[in-house]
Each structure stands twice: as C-alpha cells, then as structure tokens.
Amino acid sequence: MPLHPQRTIDDLKALRELTGDEQGAQRVAFTDTWLAARAFLKERLDALPVEQRQDAAGNWWATMPGDSERVLVIGGHLDSVPNGGWLDGCLNVLAGVEVLRRISEQYGGRPPVTLKLVDWADEEGARFGRSLYGSSAAGGNIDIAEMRKLRDKDGVGLEDALARVGVTLADAPQARKELEGAAAYLELHIEQGPVLEGLGLPLGAVLGTVGVERHTVTFHGQAAHSGSTPMNLRRDAFRAAGQLAQEIYTIAERHGGVCTIGRCTTLPGIVTSVVETCELTLDQRHLDAGKLAAMWQDAQDAARRFAEEGGCTASFGDLWYIEPIPFHPELIDAAEASVREVSGTAHRLPSGPLHDAAEVARSGVPTVMLFVQSLRGISHNRIEDTLEEHLVQSVEALDRLTDRAIAWVLAQPGA
Template structure:
C-alpha cells in the first residue's frame, strides 16, 4: 500500500455533482471558457478550497493555482480544466480538477505536511471551443504560446480573443509570463475520462496513459460564385458549398487511410440561404495521429485534396493553420508509477495512448507528466450524454490518489535533466551553432547553466531563462552582437533562436531542455524548418532545408 492519506472519492464525486448542478442542465455543461458558467465553476472551486484553508490565485495566462505547502520543493502539480465545450459533459476536465482537490484535501485533513508541496491547477481554455485554439493556458505555461499567432483570433460573433481575455483580467502579451512557474514544479499528474470506448469494452476501470496524439487544425476557404438557385444550370455552377462538402468526405478518407482520425467540426456557407448557390464556404478540420510522420502525411494529403477539389468545382481555395501540437510522449518513469497505481486500485496495468488532447501534453514539453484514465460510457464525450458509472469514477480517483502519493514519497531523480551534461544544439545550415555549456553531472556549486550562440565569428552567452537571439550582425562599432534583450533584424523580421529553459529549485540537473522557435527539444531530437523530428532523421531531410537544429 502506498504511503499517504486515502482520497475520499465519494466527496470528490459529490463536488462534481454540485458543479454539474450549478453549471449544467438538460442541455449539458455550459462552462465555455471566459464565460459566465466557467466563472461560476471557478467560484465553486474557490469555495471548496476555502474549506481547507487554501486560496486560489491566477497566473498571467488565466490559469488558477492553489498550493498546499509541503516539506520540500519542487512541487508536484495536479489538475486539469473546468472549461467545457458548449452543451458538453459533466466530467470532461472537471474530474481531474476535483480529484486533485481531493488529494489536497486528504493531506490537509491528515494534519501532516506532504513530503513535497502540492499544487492544484485549473488550466484556462483547454477546449479552445470559442476561438479554435486549444490548450491556451497550458501552452503559455510550457512556453509554446506565441501571442502574435493568436492575436487575430475571433469567435463566431466576431469577438476578438484579445478583448475577451482583457475582460477576464488577462493581458495577452503578458500571458507567456505564466512559464515562470515552471521553476517551482517537479512533475505534473492528471486524471481524465478516456473519452473513448476502449476501457469500457475491455471491462477495465482505470488505465495509465502513454502520451497524446498529435493534432493539426486548419481552416479552409472555398470561393466560387453566388448565383440564383433556380436559374443557374447545374453544369454552370461554381458551388463553394459542394466543394466544401466533397472536401469533408476527402478528409474523412484521409483519416481512415492512415489509421488516424480526421474531423470536419465546423462548416459555414455564404450567403447561407436556400435560394442561392453558395459563393463562399469555410470549414475547420482537425487531424490527429499518435505518430508524427503519419500526421505530417495526413496534412500533406489534406492540402493536396483541397487544391484538387477546388479545381474540380471551379473554385478558388485558401487555407490557414489554426493550431498544431506534435505527438507528445509522457515520462516513462511516471507511466510505470501510474501502471502500478492502476494495478493496485483496478487490478489492471493497461496502458493507452490518448487520441484526445489534454493539458498534460503541453506540460510534458517541459516537465515529466503522466495521466490516468477512467472509462467513458459508450465512449461518448463532448456531449450531454457523457457519463461514467460512479464505481468506475471512484476507482479512477483512488488510482490517481495512489499515484500522487507514490510520486510525493519517491519522486524520480533528476526529473528535468534527462541525464545530459555539456551537450550542444547545432544548427546545420547558414553557419550557425548553438552550444550548451553545462555543469559537471554532480557539481551543484557550478556556475549557472549557459547557452552560447555563434554565428559568423560572433558569439553571445545567455544564462538559463534568458532569450537567445539571432546574432546576424554586430552593432555599429562593436565586434559582438547586441546586448541582452535587443532583437537584431534580418530584413523586417527578428529571429529568436531559442531560450534556455529554467530548472526547478532543488534538482541537481546537468543541463536544461532547449526551446527553439516555440518547440522544446530533448536529447536526440532536432528541429528542421520548424518541425520536430529525431537527430537520425536529419540526414534524410531535403537538402533545401533552411533551418535545422540538433540537440546532441
């Protein structure tokens, strides 16, 4: 039996029922992020935290945090999200938040501090249902959020994301400051419903999760010619609506062919009346696959299919990326601990890969992370019919509590170091080199970790947490690049090569992860033209690549 207090699963389920009573109804959960129902859900969470003497505070990205002080840091973070899709289910995300609250409550009521600080987090806008950009808060935490990429997003009513954030006390330009909390955390755990049929079909009550599938989300526009529905001959039409419909079927075929999933989740026609041929059509597609290579192939085929359909229907087409995330594996040591917890609570150590997206995927870019799944009745989620039998919820909550206690009492060592020291990141084109100057493996007293960037004879050194900028030219009269913080221009666009990731206090790690162009690289990984791949694959890349980095 794992050390630590037992989570009261009955109380956690009662909290979920109360949340559903306040923010749900006959049409399902109504907790669309940044809206009234979501704020009511957070108010309830604040009340429940207050019962155990804790308060919640937001970070610059709108994530909500509460902390139960332990004997040491870095802390263990537990959580999920309270926001829902419109007319969604009562458990999606909320289960993980209330289970995390249950762990904090159990330790608070035990009367002894946990072995390390516990933090509860409710991530902001996991769903992305309003603006199409999922994992807003957790991507700000991981450092993957670029305010410039989302600044122009609008909802269906034309509301601007930047304005809606401001109404909720979030300054978009300051949202990336949420990443500063990384320094205080050692690992992240999340409980979630499966949102699929596998566990129920196999008669299992809980499972460990190996990671999350990658996602490519894109918006496609087809432009034809609006015309009279009664007088335009069928063979003279340039029907954007039919182009969109045919394209949606092509997207479905792509998902089936690659063993992934492909969804057309939104479709709008203009002028949108029965007496006119549609002159404009817009649709939003979502492609997912657990393998990066297959996902890239799916996207390439989807782009080619749009061109083919547009030509066939006499339409023009355009597309724009909305959001993407590569397949993310979870920490192998934490997966093993999750399997042990599930075996103890549910009698099975089944491991699944999640086809759904979760905040843990973003967090896993920068912290060891793991998840536990509960079964979903009939595999239904993102709908008011979403449900899980209470005995299965109780088992999942028990497994999650066991996992949390295991990590608290026996955390993996060197969590964020990945066993590296004095490694380097090398850019293979344009004569640039990024070098990590690491401390010796067991030297706690060494100087802070540094990153050296060299280009055409010039160099700059940055400590962990500082920006690494493109040293394209020295400043006038100087033989070195601009000082810290000044962006050097190439043409009109400044280029940021990377950032040395900070490490948590108390961890004698040898070298940090490296973040390049918003992507965090681990040992043996590479970034080629903005796409993460493996070092071994770099040699096979097209010789025309304009930007390639390898973390060796």
C-alpha cells in the same frame, strides 16, 4: 490515511447543480457561471493548508508547501463548452482536491514535496476559438498579438473578457514562472471516446497526445451543364473528392491513425452544374510523427491520382499542425501500476483530443494522464457520463499515482 472518493462525486454533483441547466454545463470561460465555479473551488480549498492565487494568465493555483521545493502539479479545468457535460475538466480538479485532502491529513499539512493544484483558464476554447489558453501561457506558447484579435460571437474581445476577471492579456506570458521547479505533472480526465468502454475497462494510462495535421485539399475541374454533358466527358471535381473521402479510411487503417474530412465545399454549388471546384478539409492524427507525415503524403498522392483520372487537378493548403506529444515513460509506468492496483487490469492508449497536459509536456515538465471510461464514448454533451463506481476508481488511481509521483520526484538527481 483515508481517501474519500465519494466526496469528489458529491462535489461534482453540487457543481452541476450550481453551474448547469437542463441543457448541460454552462461553465464557459470568463463568464459569470465560470466565476461561480471558481468560487465553488476556492471554498473547498479554503479548508486545506494551501495558498491560493490567480496567476498572470488567469489560472488558479493552490499550493501546499512541502519539505522539498520540488513541485508536483495536479491539473484540470473548470470551464466547459456550452451545453457541456458534468465531468469534462472538472473531474480533474475536484479529484485533485480530494487527493490534497488525503495528503494533508497524512503529512499534517507538510508533504515531502511541494504540491500544486491548478485550474487552467479556458482549456476548451469554446468562446474565443483558442483552446488551451491558460496552459499555453504557462508553457510559454502564446502569441499576444494573435490573442488580441480574438472575439466571441457577441464581438467581445478576449482582452476585454480577461480584464473583467482581473487579468491583463499583455502580462499572460508571466504565467511561465508558475511551472518553475515543476518536477512532474499529473492529470485525470474522462476518455471522451469509446475505447475503454469497448474493452470493458474502467481506466487507462495515457501514452501522450496525438499529433495533428490539418489541411485543405482542393480539386479543380470544369463546370458544365448537368443535363447535356455525358458522364465519360465530365471533369467533375466532386467525383475526385468523393474518391478521396473513401481512400482516407484505407490510409488511416494502413498507418494505425485516424483521418476525417470535416467540410466539403463545392462551386458553383448549383444543382444544374457539374462541380468545377471542390474543397475538402482533412484532419489526420497519429501518436507517431513519422507515420503522421506518411499519412499526409499518402493523402496527397491519392488526391493527385484521383484528380488525374478524372481530368482534374489538385492543390493543397495548410490549416494547422501540432506535433505528437509523448508523455514521460516512467510516469506512464507509474500510471499503469496505479490503474492495475485499483482495477486489476490496465491498458495504455493515446489521447486523440488535446489537453492541458500537452502544453505542460511541451514545456519540458515530465507529464502523464489517466483516463476513466466514458459511457457511449460521448463528451461535450449533456448526456456525457461515467459510472459512479468508475469515478471512485479514478480518484483512487489518481491518489496512488500521486504517491508514486512523489517518490519518483524525490528519487531524481539533485532532489
């Protein structure tokens, strides 16, 4: 049966006109613009034989019942960061709508397995600082007490924002029942990075989301007058920090991961004093848990060495950690085969950013993602873009992956 990827592109452009301005997309979660995007989605789903509902956490589900109660889920998110791009998140959802159109026509509205399309609520975390809210709730990884503390820049609490859209925060964990019976989860996303463009490839199969170690590294030296203290007698905390800033590139190269120092704070922070205290934030990422742990150990060893060489000491603090989340190997194979059919070649790559797919996979549902090339590797920006021919191929690849996933679900024991 015919698939019409151009309808997805037309829908994306219409959504951009509806929910964006000259600065970019403005679909920040739980705002009026986000609600307008949801209404846009509902209108398109109304033409399909699906049951639509909002779950206890505020995620939007469209269910097409099938001959089997086993469920294949296609997911994405309509919300954006402020001044965001026209593709981030919403490509996933609107491509899923087109796949549902094709399957509905092919099977007369009754596919071999039950299909669900989900628009996850507040994937970005741009308003309240807690990413993956809706998928975390469905995956059983949410702390209501901590969520109640969240406020946006205007002082509005998450609990109040949810109430405005008909959601009671205390009920959010009930969203877990939405993944009951889920046999597989598929997600298409723009890459948001430069790898595929650098390789000259339109599409890739995603191996999983990388693990993240985030820590503080603090060097303690001695404040001293910047004019009267000889260079060889200084206990300069910033010098040790600067040496570590260079060393993290070596650490990343050695282990095949990435490292970033995102913030540097000095005390006393005046131009006439040698730095007494320098605190860095260190973000390290890798798809392999063992190598991720080794990267953090190497960073600590290097920090202690540079501190000792400069007459300083070093201390460490924990900010955040999430383990690497590999996707299902058989579904990765299916994703790669689908990409190869559409584009003639295929590439496997990890995802540096986290996605809703990570929370679904953590809950135990077999999961895989497809990436489509991002021009200039830029996302979360109004200049975010992908060639239209690549968007067409991404919808085609998701469609073929869906067929493969249906067959895979039906082949599982007990199906």
